[in-house]
Amino acid sequence: MxxxxxxxxxxxxxxxxxxxxxxxxxxxxxxxxxxxxxxxxxxxxxxxxxxxxxxxxxxxxxxxxxxxxxxxxxxxxxxxxxxxxxxxxxxxxxxxxxxxxxxxxxxxxxxxxxxxxxxxxxxxxxxxxxxxxxxxxxxxxxxxxxxxxxxxxxxxxxxxxxxxxxxxxxxxxxxxxxxxxxxxxxxxxxxxxxxxxxxxxxxxxxxxxxxxxxxxxxxxxxxxxxxxxxxxxxxxxxAIPYFKKELIDQSSFEAVNETLKNWNDGFEVQVNPREINLFYLNDSGRYRIIKKDEKFFLDGIDKIFSEKEILNELEEHPDRFSPNxxxxxxxxxxxxxxxxxxxxxxxxxxxxxxxxxxxxxxxxxxxxxxxxxALLINAKQLEKLESLNVDVADLFKKDHELNEQIIRQVSEIEIDFEQQKEFLKKQFKELHAVAQDTDPSFLGAVGAQERKQIKGLEHLEKRLLKAQKRKWNDHLERVAVIKNELFPNDSLQERQANFSYFYKDMGPxxxxxxxxxxxxxxxxxxxxxx
Structure with a gap:
């Protein structure tokens, strides 16, 4: 399985x-x-x-x-x-x-x-x-x-x-x-x-x-x-004692903000706390509670509580308070x-x-x-991927990355110019040494020429890759069909598909x-x- x-x-x-x-x-x-x-x-x-x-x-x-x-x-x-x-x-x-x-x-x-x-x-x-x-x-x-x-x-x-x-x-x-x-x-x-x-x-x-x-x-x-x-x-x-603390002291706002002060810059903050992280809930809506000038307002409707009134409401009707x-x-x-x-x-x-x-x-x-x-895949889809020489793990890549990998695999000619680039770098390394020993003012010109030559090779590599993509277009499209089946909208299957689509044929x-x-x-x- x-x-x-x-x-x-x-x-x-x-x-x-x-x-x-x-x-x-x-x-x-x-x-x-x-x-x-x-x-x-x-x-x-x-x-x-x-x-x-x-x-x-x-x-x-x-x-x-x-x-x-x-x-x-x-x-x-x-x-x-x-x-x-x-x-x-x-x-x-x-x-x-x-x-x-x-x-x-x-x-x-x-x-x-x-x-x-x-x-x-x-x-x-x-x-x-x-x-x-x-x-x-x-x-x-x-x-x-x-x-x-x-x-x-x-x-x-x-x-x-x-x-x-x-x-x-x-x-x-x-x-x-x-x-x-x-x-x-x-x-x-x-x-x-x-x-x-x-x-x-x-x-x-x-x-x-x-x-x-x-x-x-x-x-x-x-x-x-x-x-x-x-x-x-x-x-x-x-939860009444904890909801009361939230209303009076805004305890979650202070604590979470203290954590976020030291948040690693490389990590995205998932949610930011509000001053009061409770809603007021009834059958007509769920309203954010806002405290201002010792009064409690409900966002979106004309309703105001004093502190005593909202605490009485909490004691008598705790079901009307909903945590965010x-x-x-x-x-x-x-x-x-x-x-x-x-x-x-x-x-x-x-x-x-x-x-x-x-x-x-x-x-x-x-x-x-x-x-x-998880990703659910059937035997027919696996067989098609195998015939196309593509691993399931490859499908997690972005489309352009996957297509480039496939072309490099199936192309009869060598598309990777890395060897030529390394050869050029070696030659220019020697030219740098010659320039340094003879006239250091030539170092800038040598460096510029090196960058030009490397960039030229990269341009040729991209043109060759593009030409091979046209040649192998049918192959790429067959891979794309399977990828779209397994990654609808370029998203994980588990975030798009419903269980019924698989259950209809498999049941329990x-x-x-x-x-x-x-x-x-x-x-x-x-x-x-x-």
């Missing part, structure tokens, strides 16, 4: 800070707590066990999850794991994702499978403890445009509707139209009926949060995946007995800004693990292959032959 593994450091799709993190580089050691190695989880368990009020938190968590799972069908494995969360020897591994329509991009599966597989590895390493995989639904996000579609091959299925407020609270009216379009695209494929039923049974729910839970549960119910909706009054009540990207990680770690967060490159990058903030709040900073990334076997192929602790990109 595994065709090859490629180190992330060799691929252009991963940022400098993520590559530095994967190398456990001294450049960023101060930005994380423990590196994701199995042997480091023992200390993480010991530290998390000492978190203040964790045992009381477990009781509230189990009660809230029990209510959320009240109407979930065939949930024995998940319910068993929920009950295990009462035990002080049970810990979680968490991944999070938006409520993308029909899971959205493929990496939704990779995140969850990374989480499930890490729990299994931890149970083997630490058998005296229990480890529960958790999918944290981003139900409070308000950017509907990011989640309202998924791609099926080269078709984009879009759920067009008006939206406001948290996406998890949106009803599912009109989604039957998307299922009708999906059925047409699925045609008579082997698992078309199963996929259509999966869509309809999931999205007949009252809102997108419940629908997404139904969908993820159906795909991973045998693995005991616990799916959490943190837009919950009981769970929010656990800076504060959500802390909220997660407050309410879960969590050891590790598994996320994509962008997520890990913003978590790396938060360690100082966590320390100030006296909450253990979790281990951070980059989710698995697709999930099984991914579980067997993805090792969450292997810091390499996985190429999987289907």
């Amino acid at each position: 595994i065709s090859s593994n490629i180190p992330y450091q060799e691929l252009r799709y991963f940022s400098k800070i993520i590559k530095a993190y994967l190398e456990d580089s001294n450049q960023i050691k101060g930005l994380y707590h423990r590196y994701p190695r199995l042997e480091n989880f023992g200390d993480q368990i010991a530290e998390k066990s000492q978190q203040h009020d964790l045992q009381e938190t477990r009781q509230v968590l189990v009660e809230a999850l029990g209510k959320q799972y009240r109407n979930v069908y065939d949930a024995d494995a998940a319910l068993q794991n929920i009950q295990l969360l009462k035990d002080d020897k049970t810990f979680t591994v968490v991944t999070g994702h938006q409520l993308n329509l029909f899971t959205g991009p493929l990496y939704f599966l990779y995140k969850i499978i990374s989480t499930i597989n890490l729990c299994k590895a931890l149970k083997t390493e630490y058998p005296e403890y229990n480890f529960v995989p958790v999918y944290w639904m981003a139900t409070e996000d308000h950017d509907f445009d990011e989640i309202k579609f998924f791609n099926f091959g080269n078709r984009k299925l879009v759920y067009e509707r008006e939206s406001a407020g948290a996406v998890g609270r949106l009803d599912t009216d009109g989604l039957e139209n998307i299922n009708e379009q999906l059925q047409i695209l699925l045609g008579a494929s082997r698992f078309s009926e199963e996929l259509s039923n999966l869509f309809s049974q999931s999205y007949t729910a009252d809102n997108l949060a419940i629908a997404t839970r139904n969908l993820a549960h159906e795909l991973f119910k045998q693995d005991g995946l616990v799916i959490i909706d943190a837009d919950d009054p009981q769970l929010k009540s656990l 990207v800076i504060m959500r990680p802390l909220y997660q770690e407050i309410i879960l007995p969590n050891l590790c967060y598994i996320g994509g490159g962008g997520e890990i990058a913003y978590w790396l800004e938060l360690k100082n903030y966590f320390e100030g709040q006296h909450i253990p900073f979790p281990i951070l693990l980059l989710r698995n990334s 076997e697709l999930i099984d292959i991914l579980k067997k192929s993805l090792d969450p602790l292997d810091p390499r990109f996985t190429v999987i032959e289907l």
Whole structure:
């Protein structure tokens, strides 16, 4: 099944800070707590066990999850794991994702499978403890445009509707139209009926949060995946002291900015904190809270709180306060007995800004693990690449780099003039010595002539390469067709394709292959032959 593994450091799709993190580089050691190695989880368990009020938190968590799972069908494995969360020897591994329509991009599966597989590895390493995989639904996000579609091959299925407020609270009216379009695209494929039923049974729910839970549960119910909706009054009540600090002291703004003052100039800052990193949330919208002149304003609407009023609102209605990207990680770690967060490159990058903030709040900073990334390729595509003398790893290059490499490989004539350039440099080195010994004023002229000759060779090399590209155009186009199939829009397949495009022919076997192929602790990109 595994065709090859490629180190992330060799691929252009991963940022400098993520590559530095994967190398456990001294450049960023101060930005994380423990590196994701199995042997480091023992200390993480010991530290998390000492978190203040964790045992009381477990009781509230189990009660809230029990209510959320009240109407979930065939949930024995998940319910068993929920009950295990009462035990002080049970810990979680968490991944999070938006409520993308029909899971959205493929990496939704990779995140969850990374989480499930890490729990299994931890149970083997630490058998005296229990480890529960958790999918944290981003139900409070308000950017509907990011989640309202998924791609099926080269078709984009879009759920067009008006939206406001948290996406998890949106009803599912009109989604039957998307299922009708999906059925047409699925045609008579082997698992078309199963996929259509999966869509309809999931999205007949009252809102997108419940629908997404139904969908993820159906795909991973045998693995005991616990799916959490943190837009919950009981769970929010656990965070009241921390939300209060945020409103009064702007604690996250100060801590994160302190980290960013010493940020390496070579690394991009993923997110910048606001002075208050909480929203005010109701059914009509999600509004940024702004403090000015001892008053609290809601951005976009005519609503003002005094300090006393907003703190009373927090105590009475904690569900009306919603953490943004800076504060959500802390909220997660407050309410879960969590050891590790598994996320994509962008997520890990913003978590790396938060360690100082966590320390100030006296909450253990979790281990951070980059989710698995993979490319799915079929035997026919591999066969074509082999006939064209192209490795899968070559397809990760930019188009012009790949084309140049191919031309140099297939051309019957030598295009590389490096040998001639070296010969010229040697000759001019001797001329430099002659000029130095006779008349140093000639050194500039010799240098200019050397540059002219080298530039001439480079020009000839480019013209020859261009001519060979015209000659081998058919060969290049055949490679381009396969690359476009595997890297749509010059992007990683996992960021474009939806699981249904592969599931329609493979069914549950697709999930099984991914579980067997993805090792969450292997810091390499996985190429999987289907």
